[in-house]
Amino acid sequence: MTVKWTSGNSLELLENGEDFFPAVFEAIRHAERSIILETFIIFEDKVGNELREVLIGAAERGVRIEVTVDGYGSADLTPEYIEGLTAAGAGFHVFDPQPRRLGFRTNLFRRLHRKIVVVDGTLAFVGGINFSADHLADFGPTAKQDYAISIRGPLVEEIGRFALEALSPVREPFSWRTMLRRPPRQQPHSGDTVAALVLRDNDKHTKDIEQHYRIGIRAAKHEITIANAYFFPGYRFLRDLRQAAKRGVRVRLILQGEPDMAIARFVATMLYDYLLSAGVEIYEYCERPLHGKVATVDDTWATVGSSNLDPLSLALNLEANIMIHDRAFSSHLRERLDFLVKNHCKVMERLTRPRRKIQRVFVGVFVFHFLRRFPAWAGWLPARKAQLKSFEPTVDSMIEGKP
Numbered sequence: 001m002t003v004k005w006t007s008g009n010s011l012e013l014l015e016n017g018e019d020f021f022p023a024v025f026e027a028i029r030h031a032e033r034s035i036i037l038e039t040f041i042i043f044e045d046k047v048g049n050e051l052r053e054v055l056i057g058a059a060e061r062g063v064r065i066e067v068t069v070d071g072y073g074s075a076d077l078t079p080e081y082i083e084g085l086t087a088a089g090a091g092f093h094v095f096d097p098q099p100r101r102l103g104f105r106t107n108l109f110r111r112l113h114r115k116i117v118v119v120d121g122t123l124a125f126v127g128g129i130n131f132s133a134d135h136l137a138d139f140g141p142t143a144k145q146d147y148a149i150s151i152r153g154p155l156v157e158e159i160g161r162f163a164l165e166a167l168s169p170v171r172e173p174f175s176w177r178t179m180l181r182r183p184p185r186q187q188p189h190s191g192d193t194v195a196a197l198v199l200r201d202n203d204k205h206t207k208d209i210e211q212h213y214r215i216g217i218r219a220a221k222h223e224i225t226i227a228n229a230y231f232f233p234g235y236r237f238l239r240d241l242r243q244a245a246k247r248g249v250r251v252r253l254i255l256q257g258e259p260d261m262a263i264a265r266f267v268a269t270m271l272y273d274y275l276l277s278a279g280v281e282i283y284e285y286c287e288r289p290l291h292g293k294v295a296t297v298d299d300t301w302a303t304v305g306s307s308n309l310d311p312l313s314l315a316l317n318l319e320a321n322i323m324i325h326d327r328a329f330s331s332h333l334r335e336r337l338d339f340l341v342k343n344h345c346k347v348m349e350r351l352t353r354p355r356r357k358i359q360r361v362f363v364g365v366f367v368f369h370f371l372r373r374f375p376a377w378a379g380w381l382p383a384r385k386a387q388l389k390s391f392e393p394t395v396d397s398m399i400e401g402k403p
Contacts (some may be wrong), residue, residue, distance in 0.1 A: 001194040003208070003323070009153030010191030011322075011329050013304070014127065015336060017135035020148045021047055027119040028054045034064045034374045036163040038116040040073035040128035040306070044081055051131050052081060056088040065169055067088035068388065070112040071097035073130070086393040093170055093388045095318075098160060110202065113317040115148070115306050118160040124151040126197075127323050128229075128306050135291075142260065144291035145340070147333075150307065153190040159197050170390045193326040200307060200319040209307045209321050210314050214240050216297045220249045225337050226295040227254035227285075231268045232310035240269065242278035250281070254337060257284030257346055260291070264310075276350045287344035293321070294325045294333060302330040 008061050028035055028051075035058060042048045067085065069077070071094045083094050095112035118123040127148020129135050137143050151159070164171075198212050199205045210233070217224055217240045224244060233251065235297045245251040253275070259265040265284075272282055293309075296302045305321025307313045324330065 001197050003212075003257070004158055005194055005196045005325075006147045006154040006158060007192070007194045008190065009151060009155045009193040009195050011193050011195065011324065011326065012150045013329065013333055013336065014125070014129075014150060016144075016146055017047065017129060017133075018137065018139065020125070020129045020135070020146075021050070021131075022259050023037070023150055024125055025050060027117070027123050027125075028058055030047045031063045031119050031254055033120050034066075034118075035095050035120075035169075036066050036118045036160065038068045038114050038163060038166070039131055040070045040078060040111065040113045040115060040139050041132050041243060042069055042074050042081075043130075043132040043134075044076070044078060045133040047133045047136070048081075049129050052084060055090055056257065059085070059088040059090045062147065066171070067091065068093040068095060068112065068167070070095050071113050071389075073113075079104060082364070082391050083393060086391050091103045091167075091171070092391045093167070094391070096387045097389045111312070111317045113271070113306050113313065114320040116159060116163055116320055118156065118163055121160050122156055123148070123153065124156045126151065126306075126320060127304055128291060141258075142289060144260070144289050145285065145287065145290040147294050147304055151195070151322070153193070155195050155197065155322075160289050162197060162199070167388070170388045179199070193324060193329060195322055195324045195326070198303075198305075198321050200313070200317065202316075202318070207314075209305070209319055210234075210237065210309075212321075212323050213237065213295065213303070213309070215302075217244050217300075218240060220244050220251075220297045222298050223250045223252070223334075224295070224297050225252045225254070225334055226309070227290065227292045227337055227340070228309045228315070229256055229289075229291045229293065230293075230310040231255050231271070232264075232309035233314065241275060241280055245275075245279035251279070252283065252337075252341070253283045254283050254285055254290065254340060254345060256290045257286035258289055260289040272348055273350060276348065282348040283341050283345035285340055285345050287340075294337070296330045296334040296337070299331045299334055300327055301325055302333050304333070 014023060042051065055065055067090060076097060094219050115127055115129060125148055129146045129148045135144050137144055198208050200209045201363050214237060241251055255268050258266050276282060290325055294304050302324040305320050307319040307321050313319055
């Protein structure tokens with residue numbers, strides 16, 4: 001679980017696509033040397049198409065570009081979309097592409113779920129926001145509520161180096177070392193924030209994100225606020241939350257009340273009584289689907305990233321979170337979460353809940369014990385290493401200059 005903490009960073013919270021997309025697209029438009037982009041989903045909608053446009057523009061002016069998407073999350077990208085990028089000179093890679101069987105995607109487990117953008121080795125973006133229009137409010141009632149951060153300072157070099165190493169199966173060392181070259185040699189200090197990149201993979205970092213969460217929970221003295229879209233953690237995590245509440249820490253969970261997948265809320269509600277009985281406060285966000293993966297502790301510690309608190313993220317997916325020690329940032333994030341609680345959430349209370357049917361009791365017991373054992377069971381599944389497929393421009397596109 002060893003991570004590299006760096007000081008001298010400057011972080012900015014980006015809420016929803018309204019903050020995130022303009023910041024990323026503007027950074028790409030001004031890129032001079034390199035862009036590395038990893039994401040779970042790119043959709044061919046107004047957001048995905050603008051991303052393609054700005055990346056092609058950067059590639060045409062000589063910027064080195066490497067884009068990696070997940071084979072499950074971005075399975076519907078058309079050949080024309082990909083070819084437009086590769087014909088302009090961008091590298092395009094797909095993690096674990098698998099054929100459909102009977103019309104269904106088969107690469108369900110061990111997804112590349114990280115969302116990372118690094119521009120010129122000096123600016124990075126990390127969070128939970130995909131490149132899709134459903135992260136914008138004008139998408140309608142099913143638009144997602146989500147968070148990301150922009151980062152300047154020494155931590156960017158750490159993020160960029162990791163993102164480049166992830167490309168090593170498909171890129172020769174000399175080519176990706178070139179992308180690290182940038183003046184000055186050392187990143188200047190941009191602020192006072194201490195932060196670290198924390199990963200979850202299927203090799204050396206299988207539990208790092210969960211363990212950092214648990215360290216923060218166990219160290220809490222006053223308040224814990226966790227906003228997470230898919231809440232289905234293991235027994236030890238739940239026990240830490242209960243114990244924090246019992247020792248007088250105010251523990252607040254903000255979970256989905258209008259879920260994008262009904263099963264996500266259903267399994268989370270199986271845990272409500274167990275947590276509420278210890279004094280944990282549970283709020284359901286009912287304005288629109290919650291997609292965030294953020295937390296604060298005592299206004300001194302925070303995290304923003306891609307990892308949900310469910311079996312897929314904690315035991316199977318490839319994830320990336322930023323862990324942050326900074327009072328100003330943590331306070332600001334907590335204030336934004338307070339706004340959700342006060343204006344768009346419904347509090348869950350044990351005494352006001354309807355009596356559960358006996359079938360629900362049995363389901364709750366099953367889910368609880370399943371949670372307790374899932375991490376061990378997940379270890380039996382075949383681990384997916386970094387399996388990347390790279391796309392090259394077709395001969396026709398290079399001759400005809402197709403966009």
